[in-house]
Amino acid sequence: MSEFRWHLMAEEAPEDGNGNYILLGNKGAMYYANRYHDVGLFHVPNNRDNMKSDNEIKAWAEIPPMEVES
Secondary structure (H helix, E strand, C coil), rough: CCCCCHHHHECCCCCCCEEEEEECCCCCCCCEEEEECCCEEEEEECCCCCEEEHHHHEEECCCCCCCCCC
């Protein structure tokens, strides 16, 4: 089973481009993002403004691909 590897936003940012991320907000909220822009913004499709600034995020993790056993 794949596991999430958390990264502190203050120490490391994801590469610019599409991806699947789980975000932990500074106040404990969790978000799904499908893109990171190197200007410091995550695209959060189910959020009111569709963006979360990296200063609103405490940590992030890339969602690993689903492993299916046959």
